[in-house]
Amino acid sequence: xxxxxxxxxxxxxxxxxxxxxxxxxxxxxxxxxxxxxxxxxxxxxxxxxxxxxxxxxxxxxxxxxxxxxxxxxxxxxxxxxxxxxxxxxxxxxxxxxxxxxxxxxxxxxxxxxxxxxxxxxxxxxxxxxxxxxxxxxxxxxxxxxxxxxxxxxxxxxxxxxxxxxxxxxxxxxxxxxxxxxxxxxxxxxxxxxxxxxxxxxxxxxxxxxxxxxxxxxxxxxxxxxxxxx
Amino acid sequence: xxxxxxxxxxxxxxxxxxxxxxxxxxxxxxxxxxxxxxxxxxxxxxxxxxxxxxxxxxxxxxxxxxxxxxxxxxxxxxxxxxxxxxxxxxxxxxxxxxxxxxxxxxxxxxxxxxxxxxxxxxxxxxxxxx
Numbered sequence: 001x002x003x004x005x006x007x008x009x010x011x012x013x014x015x016x017x018x019x020x021x022x023x024x025x026x027x028x029x030x031x032x033x034x035x036x037x038x039x040x041x042x043x044x045x046x047x048x049x050x051x052x053x054x055x056x057x058x059x060x061x062x063x064x065x066x067x068x069x070x071x072x073x074x075x076x077x078x079x080x081x082x083x084x085x086x087x088x089x090x091x092x093x094x095x096x097x098x099x100x101x102x103x104x105x106x107x108x109x110x111x112x113x114x115x116x117x118x119x120x121x122x123x124x125x126x127x128x129x130x131x132x133x134x135x136x137x138x139x140x141x142x143x144x145x146x147x148x149x150x151x152x153x154x155x156x157x158x159x160x161x162x163x164x165x166x167x168x169x170x171x172x173x174x175x176x177x178x179x180x181x182x183x184x185x186x187x188x189x190x191x192x193x194x195x196x197x198x199x200x201x202x203x204x205x206x207x208x209x210x211x212x213x214x215x216x217x218x219x220x221x222x223x224x225x226x227x228x229x
Numbered sequence: 230x231x232x233x234x235x236x237x238x239x240x241x242x243x244x245x246x247x248x249x250x251x252x253x254x255x256x257x258x259x260x261x262x263x264x265x266x267x268x269x270x271x272x273x274x275x276x277x278x279x280x281x282x283x284x285x286x287x288x289x290x291x292x293x294x295x296x297x298x299x300x301x302x303x304x305x306x307x308x309x310x311x312x313x314x315x316x317x318x319x320x321x322x323x324x325x326x327x328x329x330x331x332x333x334x335x336x337x338x339x340x341x342x343x344x345x346x347x348x349x350x351x352x353x354x355x356x357x358x359x
Contacts (some may be wrong), residue, residue, distance in 0.1 A: 078240045126319030133339055161322035166315070166338035212346075219349050 287315030
């Protein structure tokens with residue numbers, strides 16, 4: 001014995017259901033079956049309509065969340081940009097090179113040194129040496145709490161590059177902690193002139209200045225003597 | 230081709246006891262080697278006691294030129310002439326140090342005037358020692 005279903009216009013209504021599902025799949029979320037006939041198929045039709053409603057809600061919510069996330073992302077990117085800018089500014093501000101006397105430049109270093117900062121410091125110092133024509137540069141690291149191998153290496157490089165330009169670079173203010181680290185790391189700083197304090201370095205630099213002035217005078221005098229004879 | 234190379238010769242000027250070499254063209258390897266022997270020959274011919282090499286317009290110095298310069302300093306010092314390298318650009322100095330070419334034993338000066346003073350001082354010291 002077989003059950004029979006009471007369905008009117010079967011063909012037409014199934015086609016209608018297929019059409020609606022197809023248009024929803026294609027993105028038209030306003031499509032509904034909205035059948036007015038009451039029979040065995042109307043339950044399914046109503047259920048499909050409900051499902052489409054739910055789906056529409058979900059999709060709308062998702063779009064909203066995506067927009068919020070994008071907003072947040074752009075805000076974060078903006079903040080990131082500001083931070084980078086500030087970091088750059090800080091790097092530039094943190095290594096001032098000043099001329100304190102005839103022929104003498106001072107570069108006071110304060111805070112922790114990293115590779116990038118030492119690099120910028122080095123470039124600034126070398127450019128300033130060339131621009132001012134000073135032959136003595138004092139690198140004061142009193143304000144540096146610690147150094148590691150890399151930073152010590154960068155300091156060495158700075159001093160060597162300054163020498164290649166024809167300037168003498170003195171390092172002053174090496175703290176006990178830094179002295180210990182440097183010796184423990186096995187870095188040889190003997191090729192570099194180091195002074196205990198900035199004051200000592202200044203005294204040394206000024207003596208050096210005086211000496212070269214004297215030699216210059218002597219040479220000039222000797223030159224005149226020769227011509228007179 | 231030979232004449233073309235001769236046209237590119239870098240002039241070596243003699244003033245008093247010193248030779249002055251101003252490098253104003255981009256150095257390639259052959260030119261560098263040619264300059265090296267040219268300077269050494271000139272030292273022999275003139276009996277110069279010092280050589281000033283001005284590289285202030287060189288914006289790029291590779292490891293070969295760097296080695297040539299420091300080699301030249303040693304060669305000249307065997308021939309009793311001091312070499313002073315003058316006016317190196319900061320970027321060049323950084324490159325050389327990064328390449329590990331620290332040029333020990335090579336004297337450097339910020340500009341021609343200071344280089345000249347340095348050589349005069351050295352000559353004078355030598356006279357005193359005698």
